[in-house]
Amino acid sequence: MAVDNKCCDSCFHCFFDYETPVTLVISSKRVGLLFRFIQLLIVAYVAVYVCWYQRGYQDSDSVISSVTTKVKGTAVTNTSVLGVHVWDVAEYVIPPQGESSFFILTNVIVTPGQTQSTCPETPSPATICHSNSDCTVGHMDVRGNGVQTGLCANYSDTVKTCEVRTWCPLENDSEIPKPAMMKSAEQFTVLIKNNIIYPKFNFSKRNILPHVNSSYLKRCIFHRTTDPHCPIFCLGDVVEEAGEDFDAMAIQGGVMGILIDWSCDLDMAESLCVPKYSFQRLDSKNPSNNVAPGYNFRFAKYFKDDENGETRTLIKAYGIRFDVIVFGKAGRFSIVQTIVNLGATLAFLSLVNAVCDWVMLTFMEKRDYYSKHKFIHLDNNADGARESLTLGETAYGTQ
Numbered sequence: 001m002a003v004d005n006k007c008c009d010s011c012f013h014c015f016f017d018y019e020t021p022v023t024l025v026i027s028s029k030r031v032g033l034l035f036r037f038i039q040l041l042i043v044a045y046v047a048v049y050v051c052w053y054q055r056g057y058q059d060s061d062s063v064i065s066s067v068t069t070k071v072k073g074t075a076v077t078n079t080s081v082l083g084v085h086v087w088d089v090a091e092y093v094i095p096p097q098g099e100s101s102f103f104i105l106t107n108v109i110v111t112p113g114q115t116q117s118t119c120p121e122t123p124s125p126a127t128i129c130h131s132n133s134d135c136t137v138g139h140m141d142v143r144g145n146g147v148q149t150g151l152c153a154n155y156s157d158t159v160k161t162c163e164v165r166t167w168c169p170l171e172n173d174s175e176i177p178k179p180a181m182m183k184s185a186e187q188f189t190v191l192i193k194n195n196i197i198y199p200k201f202n203f204s205k206r207n208i209l210p211h212v213n214s215s216y217l218k219r220c221i222f223h224r225t226t227d228p229h230c231p232i233f234c235l236g237d238v239v240e241e242a243g244e245d246f247d248a249m250a251i252q253g254g255v256m257g258i259l260i261d262w263s264c265d266l267d268m269a270e271s272l273c274v275p276k277y278s279f280q281r282l283d284s285k286n287p288s289n290n291v292a293p294g295y296n297f298r299f300a301k302y303f304k305d306d307e308n309g310e311t312r313t314l315i316k317a318y319g320i321r322f323d324v325i326v327f328g329k330a331g332r333f334s335i336v337q338t339i340v341n342l343g344a345t346l347a348f349l350s351l352v353n354a355v356c357d358w359v360m361l362t363f364m365e366k367r368d369y370y371s372k373h374k375f376i377h378l379d380n381n382a383d384g385a386r387e388s389l390t391l392g393e394t395a396y397g398t399q
C-alpha cells in the first residue's frame with residue numbers, strides 16, 4: 001500500500017512539477033576562464049574554418065564541362081623499314097577527332113607486307129618444338145599469333161617452332177627503337193577548348209578568355225608566368241612541368257594528365273574566375289614495380305595487291321596519352337546557407353554551459369557546494385517560500 005502511494009506521489013510530481021533554470025553566478029576564475037576559452041574556440045572554429053575556409057555562407061555547385069583538342073606539328077623519321085617518312089597530325093594523333101583524351105604516337109615497330117599465310121611462331125617455351133608430334137593441328141594459344149598447322153618448322157638455323165597460319169611475317173618486338181623514333185613530338189602543340197557551366201548559378205565560361213583574340217591565339221604558347229591564359233600547350237613543356245623526361249617517356253609511352261581547375265568564388269568579379277592549369281603523370285613509373293611499363297597498342301593499314309589479295313602493314317604504336325581532366329566547385333552567397341551555419345554556431349555555443357557545468361560539478365574542489373546551490377527543490381505545500389535543497393543528487397550523478 002505504502003509502495004503504491006509512493007509511486008503515485010512520484011508520478012504526480014513528474015507530471016505536475018514545473019522546472020525552471022536558476023541563474024547561478026559563480027565567481028571562480030578557473031571556471032570563468034574555461035568558459036571563455038571554450039567560447040573562443042567555438043567562435044574561432046566558426047570564423048576561420050566554417051566562414052573563411054569552407055565559405056559556409058555560400059551555396060556551392062560542381063562544374064560541368066566539355067573539352068575538345070587539336071594537335072599541330074610534323075615530325076620526320078628515317079628508318080630502314082620506312083625510309084624517310086614525314087608524320088603529320090592525321091597519322092600520329094589517335095583518334096583524330098580531338099577528344100578530351102588524345103594519343104600521340106612517339107615510337108613504332110612497323111611490320112610491312114603481312115599476308116594471310118603460314119610461318120613459324122615466335123620462339124617461346126610453349127612454341128619451341130623438335131618434331132611435328134610436338135605441335136597440334138588447330139591449336140590456338142591466347143598469347144600466340146595464329147592457328148597451328150601441326151608442322152614443326154625452322155625459325156632460325158638453331159631454333160624450330162610450331163608453324164601457324166596467320167598474318168605473316170610475324171612482328172618482332174623484342175627490341176624497341178631507342179631513342180624513340182618521334183622524340184621530336186615534344187615540339188607539337190595542342191589547343192584545348194574547354195567550356196564550363198555551373199548550372200545552379202546559371203554561370204558559363206570558356207578557357208579562351210574574352211581578352212584572347214585570334215591574332216594572339218595564332219602566336220601564343222602557354223607559359224605559367226608570361227602567358228598563363230593561352231590555351232595552346234607545348235607537349236614537351238607539359239611533360240617537363242610534371243617533372244618527367246619526354247625522351248624517356250616517348251620510348252615506351254605513358255599517360256599524362258592536363259588538369260584544369262575551375263574553382264571560383266562567384267561573389268567576386270567574373271573576370272577573376274579563370275582556369276588554373278597543372279600537369280601530372282598518371283601512369284605508374286615506380287622503378288621498384290617496373291613490370292609492363294608504358295602504353296602501347298597495335299593497328300594495321302590494309303592494301304590490295306596486284307592480284308587483289310589483301311596485304312597489311314602492322315604497327316605497334318607506343319605513345320603518350322594526354323587526358324584533359326576538368327574539375328572545380330563554385331560558391332555564391334546564400335541566405336539559407338548563412339542561416340543554417342549561424343544556427344549551427346548558436347547550437348555549439350549552448351554546449352559551452354553544459355561542458356563548464358560538468359567540469360564544475362565533477363572536478364572542482366567545491367563541487368558539493370556548487371551542486372547544493374545548482375539544484376533546488378521548492379515545496380509548494382510549505383508555508384511561505386521554504387527551500388528544501390536536494391543534496392547529493394545532481395544531473396551529473398551522485399556527488
Ligand SMILES: Nc1ncnc2c1ncn2[C@@H]1O[C@H](COP(=O)(O)OP(=O)(O)OP(=O)(O)O)[C@@H](O)[C@H]1O
Pocket residue numbers: 070071072189190191214217218232
Ligand atoms: N595545336 C595548335 N597549335 C597552335 N595553334 C593552333 C593549334 N590548334 C589550333 N591553332 C590555332 O588556333 C586558332 C583556332 O583554331 P581552330 O581549330 O578553332 O580554327 P581553324 O581555323 O579550324 O584552325 P586550323 O585550320 O589552323 O587548324 C587557329 O588560328 C589555329 O591555327
